[in-house]
Amino acid sequence: METLANLESFVKSAESASFSEAARRLSLTPAAVSRNVAMLERNLGVRLFQRSTRKLVLTEAGERFLQSIGGNLDALQTAIADVSSGASEPAGVLKVSLSPTFGAEFILPLLPELKRRHPLIRPEWHFENRHVDLAAEGYDVAIGAGFDLTPGIVARTLAPAHIIAVAAPGYMAGRTPPSDPEDLSRMEGIAMRSLRTGRVRQWVMRNVAGTEKAAPLPDTIIVNDPAAMREAAKLGLGVALLAVSDVLRELENGSLIRLLPHWYADAGAISLYYASRTLLPAKTRVFVDLVAETFSREQLAERFAGSLASVG
Structure with missing residues (x-):
């Protein structure tokens, strides 16, 4: 059976068309990623990439293999992460993108409670006025309005x-x-x-x-x-x-x-955006639930509604 490392190296290399970029996302060296992919090709008995000095291109076999394992690999990674950290104790880096104004005012104050409940979560929050690519840039969650719902990304509406x-x-x-x-x-x-x-x-x-x-x-x-x-x-x-x-x-x-x-x-809706997975990582799930819980308790959806005469 193939190791998770080999499969991860293949998928990330295919997504980025680069061993170097895949290595950055996986916190490995380019040589290690290339070695993992070569081992996978040897074990499968097929060439998965056409290699050149400029980029990687999937072969026909590589395209079929990527389509076959892409979603299943996400579920497997999530299951391993949850089991290794303990299903009852969410852990790991939680990478979130949010706008500076909204994020500092309404989401940053949730950080003490998040850390109190789940001390093994390590927040990495990016305050930025742009729409990020969750999958390509490795974000667990984005909060904002007007994001494109690309395949595999879902939106949970918080407020207008x-x-x-x-x-x-x-x-x-x-x-x-x-x-x-x-x-x-x-x-x-x-x-x-x-x-x-x-x-x-x-x-x-x-x-x-x-x-x-x-x-x-x-x-x-x-x-x-x-x-x-x-x-x-x-x-x-x-x-x-x-x-x-x-x-x-x-x-x-x-x-x-x-x-x-x-x-x-x-302007649409303020929403939580995250990858649609059968097994959502525990760290992502508890953060999403905390934000939704806060919006409900503080009635922020009603307070953000410009159609209400009570605003201002």
Whole structure:
């Protein structure tokens, strides 16, 4: 029977088309990965890769073999990890991607409880404004909105991602509040340029009756981070269109006020994204459950909903 190391080396090499990249993901040397794959080929009696100085290419036999074992290897790895760490004691590195603003405000405070419950889990959390490739980059979980559901990835919805208009009380002093999204055209706007597309995002707002209108907020100031938008708005520099989750504390303490209280833009949902496996690793399962439990207890889905008149 083939060893797990040989099969892992083959799968990671096939996914990345590189022994060096597979070695990085497996914390091995390229020579060890190449040796494992060569041993697998010798034991199977077939060539799995066409090798060149630039890249690896799967042979026809290699393609068939990868399709046959891909999902089963995930389940086997998970089963071994759970058994070796003790099924009742989740352990290992928990690699999570989350946005800086949302992650620091709502997920980072869960870390003491996670460590108290599961001391053998070693968090590796990346705070970043981008959509990661969970499988290719080795993430266990990503939290955010708008991720593509590639094959093998599932989403567990936490709360709506609703965009609302906010400004500092000082900025609005002496100004007539907008009564319609189109009125935003006469305000100074704090906009964000997307890291992914390079464009300044334009929003269409809706009300509870389902009426939709463009929000033509001028891009007087452009930044590339929601936290910077929020802070600029608090400085009285203009109006910002931000997710409720990014400004909830400011709305509650009065440093920002909500404009157009009956209008919001729908950016989808804030979700937990993770690999769909028959046997979800224990470390991933307990983290997902803790986040979902917290959102339910603190009613964050309701508090993040821009369609509720109680917000702001």
